[in-house]
Structures are given as structure tokens and as C-alpha cells.
Amino acid sequence: MIRIGIYGYGNLGRGVENAIKQNSDMQLVAVFSRRDPAAVKINTPGVAVYRTEDAEKMTDKIDVMIICGGSATDLPEQTPALAKLFNVVDSFDTHAKIPEHFDKVDEAARESKKIAMISVGWDPGMFSLNRLYGGAILPDGKDYTFWGKGVSQGHSDAIRRVEGVADGKQYTVPVESALEAVRSGANPELTTREKHTRECFVVAKDGADRAKIEEEIKNMPNYFADYDTTVNFITQEELNANHGGIPHGGFVIRSGKTGANLENSHIIEYRLKLDSNPEFTASVIVCFARAAARMSSEGMSGCKTVFDVPPAYLSAKSGAELRKELL
Amino acid sequence: MIRIGIYGYGNLGRGVENAIKQNSDMQLVAVFSRRDPAAVKINTPGVAVYRTEDAEKMTDKIDVMIICGGSATDLPEQTPALAKLFNVVDSFDTHAKIPEHFDKVDEAARESKKIAMISVGWDPGMFSLNRLYGGAILPDGKDYTFWGKGVSQGHSDAIRRVEGVADGKQYTVPVESALEAVRSGANPELTTREKHTRECFVVAKDGADRAKIEEEIKNMPNYFADYDTTVNFITQEELNANHGGIPHGGFVIRSGKTGANLENSHIIEYRLKLDSNPEFTASVIVCFARAAARMSSEGMSGCKTVFDVPPAYLSAKSGAELRKELL
Numbered sequence: 001m002i003r004i005g006i007y008g009y010g011n012l013g014r015g016v017e018n019a020i021k022q023n024s025d026m027q028l029v030a031v032f033s034r035r036d037p038a039a040v041k042i043n044t045p046g047v048a049v050y051r052t053e054d055a056e057k058m059t060d061k062i063d064v065m066i067i068c069g070g071s072a073t074d075l076p077e078q079t080p081a082l083a084k085l086f087n088v089v090d091s092f093d094t095h096a097k098i099p100e101h102f103d104k105v106d107e108a109a110r111e112s113k114k115i116a117m118i119s120v121g122w123d124p125g126m127f128s129l130n131r132l133y134g135g136a137i138l139p140d141g142k143d144y145t146f147w148g149k150g151v152s153q154g155h156s157d158a159i160r161r162v163e164g165v166a167d168g169k170q171y172t173v174p175v176e177s178a179l180e181a182v183r184s185g186a187n188p189e190l191t192t193r194e195k196h197t198r199e200c201f202v203v204a205k206d207g208a209d210r211a212k213i214e215e216e217i218k219n220m221p222n223y224f225a226d227y228d229t230t231v232n233f234i235t236q237e238e239l240n241a242n243h244g245g246i247p248h249g250g251f252v253i254r255s256g257k258t259g260a261n262l263e264n265s266h267i268i269e270y271r272l273k274l275d276s277n278p279e280f281t282a283s284v285i286v287c288f289a290r291a292a293a294r295m296s297s298e299g300m301s302g303c304k305t306v307f308d309v310p311p312a313y314l315s316a317k318s319g320a321e322l323r324k325e326l327l
Numbered sequence: 328m329i330r331i332g333i334y335g336y337g338n339l340g341r342g343v344e345n346a347i348k349q350n351s352d353m354q355l356v357a358v359f360s361r362r363d364p365a366a367v368k369i370n371t372p373g374v375a376v377y378r379t380e381d382a383e384k385m386t387d388k389i390d391v392m393i394i395c396g397g398s399a400t401d402l403p404e405q406t407p408a409l410a411k412l413f414n415v416v417d418s419f420d421t422h423a424k425i426p427e428h429f430d431k432v433d434e435a436a437r438e439s440k441k442i443a444m445i446s447v448g449w450d451p452g453m454f455s456l457n458r459l460y461g462g463a464i465l466p467d468g469k470d471y472t473f474w475g476k477g478v479s480q481g482h483s484d485a486i487r488r489v490e491g492v493a494d495g496k497q498y499t500v501p502v503e504s505a506l507e508a509v510r511s512g513a514n515p516e517l518t519t520r521e522k523h524t525r526e527c528f529v530v531a532k533d534g535a536d537r538a539k540i541e542e543e544i545k546n547m548p549n550y551f552a553d554y555d556t557t558v559n560f561i562t563q564e565e566l567n568a569n570h571g572g573i574p575h576g577g578f579v580i581r582s583g584k585t586g587a588n589l590e591n592s593h594i595i596e597y598r599l600k601l602d603s604n605p606e607f608t609a610s611v612i613v614c615f616a617r618a619a620a621r622m623s624s625e626g627m628s629g630c631k632t633v634f635d636v637p638p639a640y641l642s643a644k645s646g647a648e649l650r651k652e653l654l
Binding site for chain 2: 015018019022023043095098099102119124126128129131132133135136137138139140183258259260264265266267268269270271272273274275276279280282283284287290305306307308309310311312314315316319320322323324326327
């Protein structure tokens, strides 16, 4: 049994809790929260909730700590600190800061001789793996990553900060004609606007100026100005009924050439279509937690990413079973 | 520089030769053939062709030997024999016999302390990897593998053995409605007939009985009887002009559920669309040859499959470059 701790109990933490139940070689042993443990209700009978500061007393009870904090401020502090005590997995997703995060976490994990797996999920994570495999197989080629259709938390937050907006949700939508152009092997150069559109569902406050709200959203720099954006005003009831989920997904496509004169085209396409972004991310994290436990038990240590994990380590099955059933 | 030998120079061997040219850290040093070396013309200036029996004299000149024989009779002999002398990669693709092949090759490679990577390509190979990743992430789910649209060499051969047939080509075609049913998350049970159709292009000999040929193909056990098969009679000129390539591809789809009550569906889809089956297979083999060289230089040995290779080992880029550019 691999004994798991969950550090931070939001959407992702709850997803991890559910995913652990789907893996019979894993067991949730503790949840750590910054909130008052008495106020945190979890879904696993018999498992206690502790304050985050109690984690250090439980190093002998937890094989892998899954850190479910946010990338902006939580993980840059939490992952290096916890890697001094535990094997850890995080889902750090600020792509530009991954090298810096890696170095800090690696130093901590080398010192403690633990495994610290960072940036696990689907992007970074499974999408990164597919960019790596695709580029290694087809060196003469081009990578394309499309996101959606799915809810962007950051863009939904941006909408809700606009004056006169009561609530809102934003979907990132890949442009079908751009996808088709990529799949054709034509290796098109695509602008930001050509790749994705942004679809907003907005609940306006009573008496708010809708034209002004729409204008402000569509021209918001960084978030919307570079995209074709549509704004739909709906009621709070409609928003709750039809836009309550957190779906997401996307595509990683490698388009490359082979042959004596590069005369043959090949398309490798990896697609995700997810009902729940945090639950899928949690499911990826949990199988990499299995790998972290195995790598640690074999004496490895330091910071690792999805690129460093032999795929067989992710599965509960033996090497012989995998070769017989899946190869 | 990783020094590569090619053992067997057919379609796959030529594909490997082309792929080596696309990877600047690799160098072809020798081609081995059962034919008279003087009669074998290769595409790389300055590289010599040797008889297969000369390979054993060149163990100090080759870092990885890529074995390009067939799975039926060549590889079961060649891979264990060559693994005693070299790091090797093969594309053994008789799924049912992989465990047996693994054991024989593993024994040889452990004794010689070499790395022997077997069953590398796309199925087995990249498709297997996607079955493994998908099942590890979504344990409550179902795998679907579809092949095509593409040329099946075995089925084309079967057509050409029918009396009255001068030439022929067979395409395996996935059924679009079955793919859509799988993508819907409905987890359908699909029969052989529901998953693929078979499309045949046949050149009849002068005066042959076409109705009889069609009848015989459609009712051929194992090959066609379990499928909806269409037979199109065309001229040799049409066959040469329109059906000269060796395209292939297919889909691996994992459909799974997550959530406290398994209420959320997720679809992971991996798709290949290949102009040249042997060239793509060769491209996969060549990046796994890089991994074999690295694993060997780190002191590892024994039989390995795609499941055992940390993805970073496939790329010519450093860990830091990969994290910065692709993660």
C-alpha cells in the first residue's frame, strides 16, 4: 500500500481524494489544510484532517505527499519546504517559471534524498510528454498545441472583475479550420487569433450598461484583445444550470516529414476531452505519485518531471503483465 | 555521435537509414545484408555494406545495431544472437509471442551486459505506450484500438494468393460511427465487424472469373470473413498510380470515469496518420536507439521495451532544455 497525504483541500485536493479510491494499491492517510480542521469535511471515512503545520510530525506515516496548492504563491514555497520531509508531487503550471522551480525543489530533494515530482497534470504534464515524444520521433516537423473547448479560470476571473458584472464564465475554443489546416500536414503559421476564440457567458448586475461591459471585455489587453471574443448575456439561473462544470481539454499535434527528400508527411495527434479539469489533473497526479514511491524505494532522489519517469512505473501492473496485456 | 548499424536492408532498413540523417547526433556506420554486398545499393555515401556474418567482427565500431528483419522467422533468431554482441533495437510485432521473445532476448542481453530494446514501432510501440498511460490515469475505463486507414501487407498478400488475381492491395478502414460512439464516452462493446471494414483493390488476370474472385476474398476465413469487405476491380496501371504507397495509422482511445460517483467522463485519444508505415516505424526505432545507447552508457542492461524508457532519453536535448522548451 502506498500511503498518500493531501496537502491543500480545494478542487484539486478533492479530485486526488477521489482518484486514490480508484487505485487499490493506494491509501489516503491524512489531509492537511490551512483552515480549521474541524471545519473541513472530507469524503473518506476514518481519515483525519490536520493543520498544515502538523505535517512535519507525520514523515513516517506518509509515502508521498501530494501538494494541491496554487502555482502563483503556494507551490513556490510549499514544494521546496515539503520536499525536505517527504516524497512529493505538485502540479506547478507556470510554464515560464518551471526551470527556477525545478532548481529550488531539486536542491531540497537532493538534500533530503527524496523524490519531488513537479508540474504533473495535463499541461504541463501529458501534453508536454506528447510534445517530447512527437519531436523525438519526427525531428523535421512542427508542434501545435490547442486548448479547449474548456473553462479558463483566469479569464473567468477577469470577466468577473469588470464593473457591472455579477458573474461570468469563459470558454477557450480551438478554431476548427485551424485544426484541420494542421491535420492536413501543411504546417501553417498560425496567429493567436487564428488558433482560438473566446466565448463569454456574463450575468450583468441590474441596471448595468451591457454595451460597456461587452466593450470592456473584448478590449481587455492580454486576456481578450488578441482574440475574437463573443459575449453572451444570460441570467444567473442559466449560468448555474448550463455552465456549472469545469470541462477542458485540447490537442497536441506534431506534423513532420520523413523520407530521402522529406516527401512523406506524418501527423501525430493527442487529444483530451475532459468533463472535469481538476479531476483529470488529479488522476494524472495520482499515477505519478505511484511512480514517485517506486523511484524513491529504488534509491533515486531529486526533482523529477514527467519526462524522467519510465512509463511502466505509473502502472500498478508488473512488467510481465504490461508486456503481455498492453504491448 | 551514436554509431548505428543496420541489420537487414528492406523497406524498414531504408527508413532507418533516412531517419538517421534527420538526427545530427547519429551516424550510420555499416549496413549488413544477406544478399551479396556488391549488389546492395544504399543511400548513404561512404558507408559500406557487409555480409551479415561479418557483424561479429565490428562490435567495437557500432553503439547500437538496429535489426530490421521480419517477426515471423528473422527476429526470433537474430535478436537474441545479436544481443550477445551489441546493444540492439528490434520491431518484433507478433503481440502474442512478445513475452517469449522478451525472455530469450533478456537472457542474452543480461549475459552480454547490453541493452536490447524489443517491439519498438507504433503498434507495438507508441500505441502500447498510450494504452499504458491511458489505463494508469483512468483505471475505471476501457481501451479501444482502431487501425487505419492503411495498407495491410498480410491481407494484400492473401488477396494475391487467390486464383485469377494478378495483383492487389488491401486497406483496413476504421468505421467512423464506431469511433464516434467511443468518443461519446458511451463505452460501447464493439464486434470485429463493427470496428473495421476492409477495402480491396484487385487486378484480375485476363479472362479470370471476377465474381468467383470476389466471392473467395469475401469469404476467406480469418482475413475477410468477419468483416464487411468491398472488392474493387481496377487495372494494373490504376493500382500502380493510386495505390503505390504504404500509408497507415490508427487510434488508441481510453474512455474513463472519475468522481465520487464516477459521474465525469474523460476521453484520451491518440491518433496517427502516416504517409509511410515503414518510415514512421523507422523514426520511432531511431529515437529509441538513442535511448538504448544512453541506458547502456549508464550501465543498464537486459531486455527493455518502450515501457521502460524515461521519455527524456529519447531526445537529443538536455533535461534543462526539455523542461524549458517543452514542459
